[in-house]
Amino acid sequence: MVVYLSCSLQMKMLVILMALMTFQSTISYSPCRSNYCPPIPEKERIIVGREFPLKNVGFVEHGCHCRQHLNIYTICFNFKDRAIPCQRFPTNVKVLTSILILKSTFITEIVRGDFDNLKNVEDMTIDGNQKLLNIQPFVFQNMTKLTTLSFIFNPSLLSLHPDTFQGLVNLKELNLVKNGLHSIQQLSVTLKANILPKLYKLNLNENVFKNISEFDFQPMEGSSLEELNMILCGIEHIHPRSLKPLKKLAALRIGENRIDFDLLFDMLHESLDIGIDLQLLDLSSSGFRTYKHRSLFEIVAKSNISSLILARNQFDVLDNETFPFFMPNLISLDLTDVSAQSINDQAFTNLPNLRTLILAKNKLSFFGASKQLPKLTYLDLESNTDVFGGEFFLTRSEFKEMRLEYLSLENTRLILLIRTDFGNLPHLRILNLKKCDILKIENHTLEGLQKLKVLNLEDNRIFRTWEMFHLEMFKGLGNLEEIFLGGNDITTLTTTSGYLLKHLVNLKYLGLRKNSIQRISHRDFATLKQLRVVDISENYLLAWDSRVFLNNNIEKLDVSVNKIAYLSGAMLRDFQNLTYIKSIIIRLFVTVESKMRWVQIK
Numbered sequence: 001m002v003v004y005l006s007c008s009l010q011m012k013m014l015v016i017l018m019a020l021m022t023f024q025s026t027i028s029y030s031p032c033r034s035n036y037c038p039p040i041p042e043k044e045r046i047i048v049g050r051e052f053p054l055k056n057v058g059f060v061e062h063g064c065h066c067r068q069h070l071n072i073y074t075i076c077f078n079f080k081d082r083a084i085p086c087q088r089f090p091t092n093v094k095v096l097t098s099i100l101i102l103k104s105t106f107i108t109e110i111v112r113g114d115f116d117n118l119k120n121v122e123d124m125t126i127d128g129n130q131k132l133l134n135i136q137p138f139v140f141q142n143m144t145k146l147t148t149l150s151f152i153f154n155p156s157l158l159s160l161h162p163d164t165f166q167g168l169v170n171l172k173e174l175n176l177v178k179n180g181l182h183s184i185q186q187l188s189v190t191l192k193a194n195i196l197p198k199l200y201k202l203n204l205n206e207n208v209f210k211n212i213s214e215f216d217f218q219p220m221e222g223s224s225l226e227e228l229n230m231i232l233c234g235i236e237h238i239h240p241r242s243l244k245p246l247k248k249l250a251a252l253r254i255g256e257n258r259i260d261f262d263l264l265f266d267m268l269h270e271s272l273d274i275g276i277d278l279q280l281l282d283l284s285s286s287g288f289r290t291y292k293h294r295s296l297f298e299i300v301a302k303s304n305i306s307s308l309i310l311a312r313n314q315f316d317v318l319d320n321e322t323f324p325f326f327m328p329n330l331i332s333l334d335l336t337d338v339s340a341q342s343i344n345d346q347a348f349t350n351l352p353n354l355r356t357l358i359l360a361k362n363k364l365s366f367f368g369a370s371k372q373l374p375k376l377t378y379l380d381l382e383s384n385t386d387v388f389g390g391e392f393f394l395t396r397s398e399f400k401e402m403r404l405e406y407l408s409l410e411n412t413r414l415i416l417l418i419r420t421d422f423g424n425l426p427h428l429r430i431l432n433l434k435k436c437d438i439l440k441i442e443n444h445t446l447e448g449l450q451k452l453k454v455l456n457l458e459d460n461r462i463f464r465t466w467e468m469f470h471l472e473m474f475k476g477l478g479n480l481e482e483i484f485l486g487g488n489d490i491t492t493l494t495t496t497s498g499y500l501l502k503h504l505v506n507l508k509y510l511g512l513r514k515n516s517i518q519r520i521s522h523r524d525f526a527t528l529k530q531l532r533v534v535d536i537s538e539n540y541l542l543a544w545d546s547r548v549f550l551n552n553n554i555e556k557l558d559v560s561v562n563k564i565a566y567l568s569g570a571m572l573r574d575f576q577n578l579t580y581i582k583s584i585i586i587r588l589f590v591t592v593e594s595k596m597r598w599v600q601i602k
Ligand SMILES: *[C@@H]1O[C@H](CO)[C@@H](O)[C@H](O)[C@H]1NC(C)=O
Pocket: 116, 117, 141, 142
């Protein structure tokens, strides 16, 4: 899961989706029991936002600089001056946050005692330290609260002392990604069950481990490990019984390696026979082709695997022979970028319990299996057409036969949306139509989406035709809470056609960035009593002289990158109750208003 520490409004959609995903991706890999099962993403590295002012928390010590971002994280890095590089951990830093990031320093060694003052840190990332060669044993000894530890892209780090992780009694997640580690055997000695009694996730992606032999994981016997990731590790050989010591393993991500199919199948067979009850299997980019590798599905069919990731293999035609075995346990299937050109209506008959299906980055012109997926709630069809004319046919896709709660068609060409395209989708909560080249949404098209909460229409061209044909695009969306209308060349929210947003009476979030709006008035928002957040950045907005947010109780407003030349009394009154505002001329404003908790100066 991506941890977005930046709270920019543009990220809101993602954050919402992530929040929905977090809902399901709990610590253990038991199959999803609710009817809504989004994919379980692999946790990615922390993205450090530079949006907000950083507070210094450590003066420059050994050329290292430490700053605190709100109350969320502390980051220590190499100070600009290369003459005094950051070569040792700055032990004087006062870390008040639970997250600490040590990034892009010239530290060569982490010395015992360096981390003794970090008793309250729960999540620590050591990222991009090119020169880091050695970590002394017992350095984490006093960090008993640490639950997540990440060493990412420290290419000089070739090995670890057996006592490196002593003391991390609460560590749950260890990411050792893209370092110079090359021996599983050496590593597993550091990860013994008595050293890391709570370890449940180990991520070893992007190291090079050519050969994994029978006893490499032996030192981890008795480990509580549930998830093991070894994506892109150059693995050529894996002993069929190598996973035997990892009895609790439930999730295995082993895609993008060079393991021979027979060897891989042997290993999976053996692991299941030994009693390793896999729930999630990631074999992305492993060279599988339609029809050729039936044994894979034979293995999945006899297992309890509920989530199967086969992205970037070759399944050009999905028909009644693609999944030849009955797989009632399969709940989530990821077929991203498998060159799929067509789906036969019988393709998924052996997967009666599928709830999540990802078909992004394929070449489908319609979805032909709507009738065979009675339980599907999450469907991702992003990026299925190219820019050279291909079009995706919604009406032929017959989504109305389904119980979808989430549908994404982002970056798939739709052009015209008509009444029969979606029909009645009474369960749909999130619809993503970003960048679909939509020119027109006819009357009644969205009326059957009574439960829709989030609608993304960013980067289309819907405004001209709305105005020209007097359309009522959003009629029926009385439950909608968030709408994203950025990049649609909207010039005004009110025309002779009426008020664009009138029907969205429950709207809380309104995204209008990157349009061409000059003026707004209180009539534009008159029916939006629940409105809390408005992003109208990157428009041509002028200062306004009479109240706009008269009947609303908005909390956050982004009016940055506009043509506002002065602040009127009406604007000040509009801003009175805001907890957040982003604007160019806010500097003036800060002295006037004391109620605001934090202010962004751009
Ligand atoms: C760290 O832990 C060791 C062993 O438990 C203890 O002797 C030492 O005093 C601790 N150091 C600090 C700074 O708390």
